[in-house]
Amino acid sequence: MDTRFSDEITGRPGGETITRCYQCGTCASSCPVAKLDSRFNPREIIKLSLLGEKEEILSGDPIWLCCSCYNCQERCPQKVEIADIIYAIRNIAFKKGYIPKIYSEFASALTTEGRIGKVSKFVENKRAGVGLPTLQPTGIEALEKIFAATGFSKLSQKKEETQ
Amino acid sequence: MDQVQVGVFLSDGGNQLTKILDYNAITEFVKKVAGVVFVARGSEFWRGQGLQTMVDAIREGKVNRVVVAETLPKLSEVKIANAIEDAGLNHYLMEFIDLKDHCASPHQKTPSEATEKAKAMLLGAIERAKLLEPLEKLEFPALKSSLVVGGGIAGMQTAIDLADFGFEVSLIEKEPFLGGLAAQAGRFFPTDDCAICIQSPSSDIKTITHTSRKCVYRSGFTEIPNLNILTNSRVVAVEGVPGNYKVTVEKTPRYVDEDKCVQCDLCTAVCPVEVPDEHNARLRTRKAIYINVPHVHPPTYVIDGSVCKFHDCAKCVDICPTKAVDLDQRSEKVTMSVGSIIVATGFKEFNSSAIKEYHYGEYPDVVTNLELARMIDGFGPTGGVVVRPSNMKPAKKIVMIQCVGSRDQRYKPYCSSICCMISIKHATLIKSAYPNSDITICYIDIRTTGREHEYYYEKAREMGIKFVKGRPTEILRDPEKGKLIVDVEDALLSRFLELEADLVVLAPAMIPADGAKKLAEIIGIETEEDGFFKEYNAKLRPTETKLKGVYIAGGATFPKDAPTTSLHAHSAAMKAVKFLHTGKIVKDQRTAVINEDYCGDCEFCPVTCPYGAITLEQKDGEHFVAKVSDLLCEGCGICVGTCPQNAIELRHCRTDQMQAQMKALMSINGTSKPLVLAICCSECGHAAVDSSGMAKMEYPANVRVMKVPCVGILQVHQFLDAFKAGAQGVMVVGCKIDGCHYEVGSQKTEKKVELTKILLKEYGVEPERLEMLNMVFIEGDKFAEAAQMMTERLEKLGSLQTFGGS
Incomplete structure (x- = not known):
């Protein structure tokens, strides 16, 4: 239990509105993911965060399941920026070293390919079929500069060490 | 002398x-x-x-x-x-x-x-x-008469109280019939009585027994000789001063003579124009000539001028047995002189169609609480049966949704305070009449805070009404069956429900009645950000406005249930009586006075005066000078503190008086410490000094206290004068910024103190020698502490040499 967790969230861009939540559940009933996957409920993520259940939130899967459709945020009567809060929490989790495999794969693909995914054989064949050239890694130099400037490279290195 | x-x-x-x-x-x-x-x-x-x-x-x-x-x-x-x-x-x-x-x-x-x-x-x-x-003492004549604007339960109650007291009262209502929102509500919680039941007047009215309450139509209040009721009327202009307001009221034509109509109903039978009946939730139609319900007041038909064909038809004129219909009536303006005005314009439902996902106005089976109330009312369009408007068949499965627009930052951020009880009342009424009906109330928080209110909630649960904690995201409609589906999460179970419904009832936010803003402008009173009329102070001066002689009763200040409205109406009437009952307003000359030789052509004081007591008048055909109304002036001196020409003085706190006292206070030290002048307002500021003494809190004796009516009277040069008089430090002690007894005094002075600090810096004087404090009585410890800290600060800074200080 970390009673300062909600302060940590409100201190981050996008996380400012979390304390406005009064648990009406409009977000949950608006959420397409929640209706398919019982692990994810935006209302519960907000409640647990406000209660200070930091470890549970940061180490768990739910925060990574949001599909960013922003339905919840559109309909929230308290103008709680739910999807943005989930992003803010993901950033905290990432800093703490919690990151699902798929996201670390995106990150490493970015550093090696300049894209969030490696180009598959299937795509290459398709391209060749219509006479397009093979895709080469692109813009890596520029991305590296951005990663260095934003501290992303340091963070993802740390991730690799911990994993 | x-x-x-x-x-x-x-x-x-x-x-x-x-x-x-x-x-x-x-x-x-x-x-x-x-x-x-x-x-x-x-x-x-x-x-x-x-x-x-x-x-x-x-x-x-x-x-x-x-x-x-x-x-x-x-x-x-x-x-x-x-x-x-x-x-x-x-x-x-x-x-x-x-x-x-x-x-x-x-x-x-x-x-x-x-x-x-x-x-x-x-x-x-x-x-x-x-x-x-x-x-000297001043006396102003005041009329023992009142205008009450709004003929709902608040307005009627206030009018009855004032008329009982012997005041000449005019009650005006913009609709053709009295009753307001209550006339549509049917029944009230928590007393379970009819909404049209009011407290009877105590005036002696023949044949009326004085029981505690009566239906409006037989209460006799319309027969009180000193009570004049005008329907179809609106206030269009207000002039004058407290105690003597001249009000112009525009009365739109009824086209039916109240003295001749016998309510025979022959006219509606022949009228060819049929329009949806707004009073009855558009669930039935009415004619161009109509009456809402038979028990309304006045018991006279009215012609809706926006749809009537007038002389092209005139069938009602021909058939009327008493020749009551007069199609040539015109609007008329009535002027009246009154001592006070009571605003009782109430509230209305928020337009739920703004919330698109609930499809109000699009799906006929989505209705509001007020529309449901019309269905439950035996006099209503369905004779008391709750139906689905799409097919007029009885509704068995009903889902109610709370907080529609209320507690919603996108629409109305406040809790409308009565909707939980209204919905529970409706649910229990329906369930008692139709025990097989299936009713679910979707809520965010149930608020049943009044006496007997929790009992309603308990009874509802006993009756089998279901409660789901969750605000639905959307109302869907099954295109084949036409049934509604309410999509909601039960937040206690974290389970998603799709509630089937024949009828969905929304509990919309309550918002100010139409025209509230305009009426406020006409009278010259303020509204809050949410559009409701501003009460001077909810605890200390309820029902009062900043304008003397203008009061607000009932839901015009905020949504209220019937008991609270009644209480509020009595309070407003009492305030008007207190103000006017002697026929004169007595006050003293503690007012501002203008030196016309210095005053000219700026608009600072009229704009700054919180009481609208200062006007500009042309003098010698060219130059404008300020004029203070002794009646409206409260003697705060905020105008004095604003005047760039030093052309205003308070009779009871002149600049020379302040300076003489200041000099004297600073002429004797007797301590080894630097002298501090604490200029306190005579309200909370002075009380804080009192309380530090009462509690025997210690602070050094070099701190000297001077009292002014409000710190708003102070100007930049007065702070400098204090330093010139020998003060090494100056404390300005006023009320809290938002708790100033004269509204803006502390706020304005805070700015002047900031400005003076900049000036001091320019002069090479440490700005921390000047300090503004905002305190209330119970903060005496803060005053003592601040005095101690100021002294210590000044000791560190050393002696002040500029301004000829010691």
Whole structure:
């Protein structure tokens, strides 16, 4: 239990509105993911965060399941920026070293390919079929500069060490 | 006035203060002050022998200015003022100080320093007293009459109270019939009685028995001789001053003579125009000539001028057996003179169609609470049966949704406070009549805070009404069956429900009635950000507005249930009676006065005055000068503090008086510490100083207190004057920024203090020598602490040399 967790969230861009939540559940009933996957409920993520259940939130899967459709945020009567809060929490989790495999794969693909995914054989064949050239890694130099400037490279290195 | 002869009356609080203060030294000092001709010392001067000494000195012509140092300030000040007035001296020629709580108590550990401070305080009071002038009593005529705007339960109740008291009352209603929102509501919680039931007037009305309550139509209140009811009427202009308002009311035509109509209903049978009946939730139609329900007041049909074909048809004129229909009626303007205006315009439902996902206005089976109330009412469009408007068949499965637009930052951020109870009331009424109906209420929080309210909630659960904690995201409609589906998460179970419904009832937010903003502008009163009328102070001055003689009753200030509305209406009536019952408004000359030689062409004071007491008038055909209404002026002096020409003075707190007192207070130190002048407003600021003394909190004796009506009177040059007079530091102690007794005084002074700090810096003076504090009575400890800190700060800064300071 970390009673300062909600302060940590409100201190981050996008996380400012979390304390406005009064648990009406409009977000949950608006959420397409929640209706398919019982692990994810935006209302519960907000409640647990406000209660200070930091470890549970940061180490768990739910925060990574949001599909960013922003339905919840559109309909929230308290103008709680739910999807943005989930992003803010993901950033905290990432800093703490919690990151699902798929996201670390995106990150490493970015550093090696300049894209969030490696180009598959299937795509290459398709391209060749219509006479397009093979895709080469692109813009890596520029991305590296951005990663260095934003501290992303340091963070993802740390991730690799911990994993 | 003859030569100034000051009498000083020194109370030692039953010899208690002599333990700290050297009264002999003080008395000797006072005797030598120029202008002091009489000094008396005693244990108390506010009653008994002490007071008699003072009265005798005045009667014998020995003194014509009185300085009193008492130990029970507030209580004794009034008694002494009354006594000297009786003795023939204007009581504004008195200056009053408190040597106990402002000197002896807080400085008990430094008696010799306290004694020197007492001398300075007395000298300050004497110097100020020498410059005092008598102020006269003012009387303004006031009419014992009232205009009540709005004929709902609040307006009717206020009108009855005022008429019972003998006031001439005009009650105006914009609709053709009285009753307001209540007339549509059917029944009320928590009393379970009819909404049209009102408290009966106590006036003697023949054939009416005086039981506690009656239906509007048989209550007899319409027969009170001094109560004039105007329907179809609106206020279009208000002029004049409190006690004498001239109101213009526009009465739109009814086209049916109230004195001739016999309610035979023949006209509606022949009228060919049929339109949806708004009063009845559009669930039925009405004719162009109509009456809402048979028991309304006035019991007279009305023609809807927006749809009637008039002389192209005129069938109603031909058939009317009493020749009551007059298609040639025109709008007329009625002017009336009233002493007070009571605004009772109530509230209405928020338009739920703004929330697109609920499809109100699109799906006919989505209705509001008020529309449901019409269905439940036996006089309503369905004769008391709750139906699905799409096919007019009974609705069995009903889902209610709370907080539609309320508690919603996108629409109305406030809780409308009555909707939970309205929905529970409707649910229980339906369930009692149709036990097989299936009712679910979707709520965020259930709020049942009044007496008996929780019992309603309990009863609803007992009856099998279901409660789901969750605000639905959307109402869907099954395109085949036409059934509605409410998509909601039960937040207690974290389970998603799709509630099937024949009828969905929304509980919309309650918002101000149409035209509230415009009416506020016409009268000259304020509305809150949410559009409701602004009450002066919800705790201290409920139902009052900033304008004297204008009151607000009922839901016009915020949504209210019937019992609270009734209470509020009584309060508004009481306020109007208190204000006008003597037929005159009595106040004194503690007002602002303009020096026309200096005043000219700026608009600072009329804009700044919180009471609208200052107007600009053209003088000599070219130049504009300010004019103060003695009736409206509250004597705060905020105008004085704003005037760039120093053209305004307060009669009871002139600049020369303030300066004389300031100089005197700073002329004696008697301590090794730097002198501090604390300028306090006479409200919370001075009370905070009082309370620090009462609680015997200590602060150094170099801190001297001067009182002004409101810190808003202070100007930049007065802060500088204080430094010139010898102050090493200046504390400005006012009310809280949002709790100023004169609304904007603290706020304006805060800015002036900031500006002065910039100036001080320019002059090479440390800005921290000036400080603004905002306090209330219970913060005496803060005052003592601030005084201590200011002293320590000044000691570190060293002596101030600029401005000729010591």
